[in-house]
Amino acid sequence: KITLFWFRRDLRLEDNTGLQRALQEEKNVLPLFIFDRNILERLEEKADARVEFIHAQLTEIKAQLEKKGSSLLVRYGTPEEIFSKLSTEFSISAVYTNRDYEPYAKERDEKIEALLEEKKVRFLSFKDQLIFEPGEILNGSGEFYKVFTPFSKAWLSKFNQTDIQNPGQPNWKNLKGLTPFPMISLGEMGFEKTSICIPPKITDEDLIRHYDQNRDFPAKNGTSRLGIHLRFGTISIRKLAGIAAKLNDVFLKELIWREFYMMILAFNPQVVDRAFKPEYDRIPWRQDLGDFHAWCAGKTGFPIVDAGMRELNETGYMHNRVRMITASFLTKLLLIDWRWGEAYFAKQLLDFDLSANNGSWQWAAGTGTDSQPYFRIFNPESQTSKFDPDLEYIKHWIPELETKKYPKPIVAYKFARQRALETYKIALEK
Numbered sequence: 001k002i003t004l005f006w007f008r009r010d011l012r013l014e015d016n017t018g019l020q021r022a023l024q025e026e027k028n029v030l031p032l033f034i035f036d037r038n039i040l041e042r043l044e045e046k047a048d049a050r051v052e053f054i055h056a057q058l059t060e061i062k063a064q065l066e067k068k069g070s071s072l073l074v075r076y077g078t079p080e081e082i083f084s085k086l087s088t089e090f091s092i093s094a095v096y097t098n099r100d101y102e103p104y105a106k107e108r109d110e111k112i113e114a115l116l117e118e119k120k121v122r123f124l125s126f127k128d129q130l131i132f133e134p135g136e137i138l139n140g141s142g143e144f145y146k147v148f149t150p151f152s153k154a155w156l157s158k159f160n161q162t163d164i165q166n167p168g169q170p171n172w173k174n175l176k177g178l179t180p181f182p183m184i185s186l187g188e189m190g191f192e193k194t195s196i197c198i199p200p201k202i203t204d205e206d207l208i209r210h211y212d213q214n215r216d217f218p219a220k221n222g223t224s225r226l227g228i229h230l231r232f233g234t235i236s237i238r239k240l241a242g243i244a245a246k247l248n249d250v251f252l253k254e255l256i257w258r259e260f261y262m263m264i265l266a267f268n269p270q271v272v273d274r275a276f277k278p279e280y281d282r283i284p285w286r287q288d289l290g291d292f293h294a295w296c297a298g299k300t301g302f303p304i305v306d307a308g309m310r311e312l313n314e315t316g317y318m319h320n321r322v323r324m325i326t327a328s329f330l331t332k333l334l335l336i337d338w339r340w341g342e343a344y345f346a347k348q349l350l351d352f353d354l355s356a357n358n359g360s361w362q363w364a365a366g367t368g369t370d371s372q373p374y375f376r377i378f379n380p381e382s383q384t385s386k387f388d389p390d391l392e393y394i395k396h397w398i399p400e401l402e403t404k405k406y407p408k409p410i411v412a413y414k415f416a417r418q419r420a421l422e423t424y425k426i427a428l429e430k
């Protein structure tokens with residue numbers, strides 16, 4: 001009899017709750033990863049740095065497991081197909097895994113649990129991706145928080161009473177002894193290598209210590225760039241939150257935003273394609289493909305917006321301050337549907353995460369959990385003088401800034417601002 005440990009967005013061997021528990025409670029533990037065809041087939045671009053990143057992490061994990069005399073089973077297909085097949089290949093007593101809170105993942109897990117139950121296989125899932133999962137932080141009436149600040153206060157007070165210590169070395173001798181399995185290649189799944197660099201998994205304590213002073217300036221190296229590592233669990237949230245709590249409260253607050261948006265999505269799966277505040281779905285968005293494509297390409301004639309979009313297109317990353325400016329520009333000044341912007345970011349961002357992306361886009365469009373009224377509209381010029389006063393970031397991404405090659409603004413700021421205010425007002429008065 002074997003026990004499977006199913007890796008998903010927790011691609012690490014250390015401080016991994018589900019893996020630790022499987023190795024503590026079971027014998028003959030066989031680690032598994034499924035390249036989910038349902039997810040991969042939705043990706044338009046076959047050179048996708050995120051798929052390449054997952055593949056590289058798995059190759060590394062597999063090598064480490066092989067040093068311990070075991071291996072990693074990597075399969076390609078739909079999880080239902082794979083589990084049905086595995087149950088004919090092995091005699092499985094249990095499947096251990098860490099919980100995932102996205103709508104697709106929850107539905108997938110329910111199906112797999114039911115499929116395994118029929119075969120008398122136990123399915124055990126654990127909290128690992130978050131310090132507090134959806135439902136653990138509720139208001140006095142037992143409901144989820146709709147606003148960030150009271151959520152973060154409740155989160156912090158619970159955090160101060162919680163032990164987030166790493167449980168120590170897993171009981172590796174309970175891994176199943178194996179000769180190495182073969183590893184599927186990117187090419188066999190129809191994917192290619194890219195030339196995108198992945199930010200390294202470094203928790204730079206000095207950077208985190210000064211995070212609050214530097215994080216808003218896109219020309220500075222002031223943020224951690226750990227987004228992709230948090231997304232795929234190559235770093236433990238408990239480890240990072242522990243460092244944050246020691247070094248910088250503002251950094252810890254960003255990790256709370258991550259949990260806030262995961263909670264919002266878990267309680268409100270409809271936000272995937274609808275406004276969190278339903279009345280905002282009455283806004284008549286402009287279906288202007290020309291303006292949208294100019295925005296995507298970084299050719300709006302608004303330097304801070306264009307610099308951000310070019311950074312995103314070239315590196316798969318965009319600084320948070322500039323994400324807010326570009327998103328506000330698209331939704332307010334161009335009056336283009338936040339869902340278009342959200343989908344474009346989802347395609348381009350290395351750290352793409354459904355909950356953070358959806359929550360942040362809705363925040364920028366005013367349709368989401370923001371407690372501020374919709375008439376906050378970022379002014380690209382004043383944002384530039386505050387956060388990139390020497391145009392260092394802008395000039396880095398737009399070398400032709402001061403030449404004739406650089407486009408004229410596609411819209412006049414004052415006019416666009418007024419148009420947004422009127423359109424929102426009329427739509428919300430109905």
Ligand code: FAD
Nearest residue numbers: 223224225226227254258320323324327352353356357360
């Ligand atoms: P740091 O500033 O070093 O923060 C550390 C970590 O905290 C981040 O890696 C991230 O996991 C978390 N975090 C920070 N800010 C936020 C936030 N506002 N909401 C949720 N988590 C946060 N973040 C994503 O992880 N995935 C996305 O798809 C995403 N899309 C966004 C879209 C828009 C329009 C906006 C305005 C923000 C978006 N963010 C997203 C939030 C934020 O911009 C990024 O998390 C951050 O810029 C990543 O860089 P970093 O790793 O250097 O973050």
